[in-house]
Amino acid sequence: MGESLFLCHSLGAPPCSIRAHVGKHGVGLLKAERYCFFISNRLILRQILHCFTTRKLLRHLSIQTQDTPNPRSLKFLPGKPVLGSGTIDFPSPSSAECSSLARVLFEIEGVKSVFFGPDFITVTKVNEDVEWTDIKRHALDAIAKFFESGDPITTGAVHNESLSEDDDDIVSMIKELLDTRIRPTVQEDGGDVIYKGFEDGTVKLKLVGSCTGCPSSTVTLRNGIQNMLQFYIPEVDNVEQVIIKICCAM
Incomplete structure (x- = not known):
């Protein structure tokens, strides 16, 4: 007993x-x-x-990672919608006030910028000398915890299709090609292309996400985007990248 x-x-x-x-x-x-x-x-x-x-x-909660053409950018695939549609760029910590997840990712040492796509998150590090090991580990943990929380991904404006009723025929064709043929391909690589204007035959575009600082961005603009736009729209003479400098307070 x-x-x-x-x-x-x-x-x-x-x-x-x-x-x-x-x-x-x-x-x-x-x-x-x-x-x-x-x-x-x-x-x-x-x-x-x-x-x-x-x-x-x-x-x-399995999250996959995918390399991009930019060695300083890594694409995270949580296996569920991030924005659902559209993209939003966070080039600096000060731009991440509308997203708790972006703010947490910026707290990871070595992170330079954050980018959200329809079903992916792109994290870009400050330079190639910084190892991905710690950044990847902390980012995976932050993303998993965020999706468990059920919080909204962002309260800021999301960039979707760029068509407008005020556009003339040429601008409408440019935007349609960007939205249907070019942007989906660029998003596959963890980035996006944003239309910024058309003047005197020159299409002005802003590259974001993994495209920012990518060694092959010039090739993408000239051999990819420019050639396609010129093929379908004879009025396009040139494609120019718009670069916005980010000033970070130290």
């Missing part, structure tokens, strides 16, 4: 529960052992269910 009491106590069963089954002459010993067996199996079942639930949760 003493061994049965010890076994039940080690499994978390209160001693008073055992004593209630044990009679004056030891008649309740069998009942006590059965009770211990019941408690033991219940704990084992609970552990199995806990492991199953944990594994299911880990699969649900």
Whole structure:
């Protein structure tokens, strides 16, 4: 009986529960052992269910990473919508006031900029000398915790299709090509192209996300975007990148 009491106590069963089954002459010993067996199996079942639930949760929150043409940018794919549609660029910490996730990502040492797409997040580091190991680990943790929280991804304006009723025919064609043929391809690489104007045959574009500071951005503009626009729209003579300098207070 003493061994049965010890076994039940080690499994978390209160001693008073055992004593209630044990009679004056030891008649309740069998009942006590059965009770211990019941408690033991219940704990084992609970552990199995806990492991199953944990594994299911880990699969649900699995976040993939993808390299981009820019060695300083890494694309994170949470496996669920980020913005759903459109993009938003956070070139500096001061621009991230509308997004709690962007603010947390900027707190990671070595992060220069953050970019949200329809179903991805692009993180760009300050330079190639900074290792991805720590940035990636902290970013994965921050993104997973954010999606568990259920908070809104941003309260700021999202850049969607750029068409406007006030556009003339040429500008409308330029924007349509950008939105349907060019932007989806650039977004696959973790960036985006934003229309900034058309003047004297020159299309002005702003590159954001992984395109910012990318070694191949000039090739993308000239051999990719410019050639396509000129092929479909003869009025386009040139494509020019608009660069906005970000001043960060130290």
